[in-house]
Amino acid sequence: MELTGRIETSNSEEWKEKIVAGMPAEGDYELECGTLTYISSAGVRIIISIYKQLKQRGSKLVMKNVTAPVMEILELTGVSDFVTVIR
Template sequence: MKIEVKEVDSVKVIKLTGQVRISTQNEFKDLLDNVAKENEGKPVVISMDGVAYMNSAGLGIIIDTYKKFKEKKGRMILCNLTPDITKLFEVTRLDRFIEIYDTENEALASLN
């Protein structure tokens, strides 16, 4: 799993690249745990255009991270999902409560 972090108007934008599968899910969990811990009470945009595959454990990790942000009055916003990952969120109906935008610009605009 590769991570790139940048700031846009004091909002962290985290770009993920790689696959979330059995061999990488612990790394993915640690990564998102750290993101949640370091950004308590703040919004974070997670760009997932580089994530080509995600297993069910990856979905669980996303849900746990989303809850951590909610508990600390922050926001976790996803954007740039690939078609396969988008379908995964739709089938599991996670797209109904997790904020998901098509582009990074749309995700950042939602914060205004």
């Protein structure tokens, strides 16, 4: 699943539906973040929710090609401590 642009309060429900719909039935879930420029607290909540669902079934959430601004938010919120982040 490719995340693009900005994930913020105004479009978070739309993004949540897309991300959930793209989740594989089994195995790890990779999110391509190379063109994701911003993620708000609403977006972070989505990431945490998906992470928890995957963890329950023994899978990982992998965020690939994370941009510097998004990485800063993931670090500030502590998400980078438990989600696999590849820059």
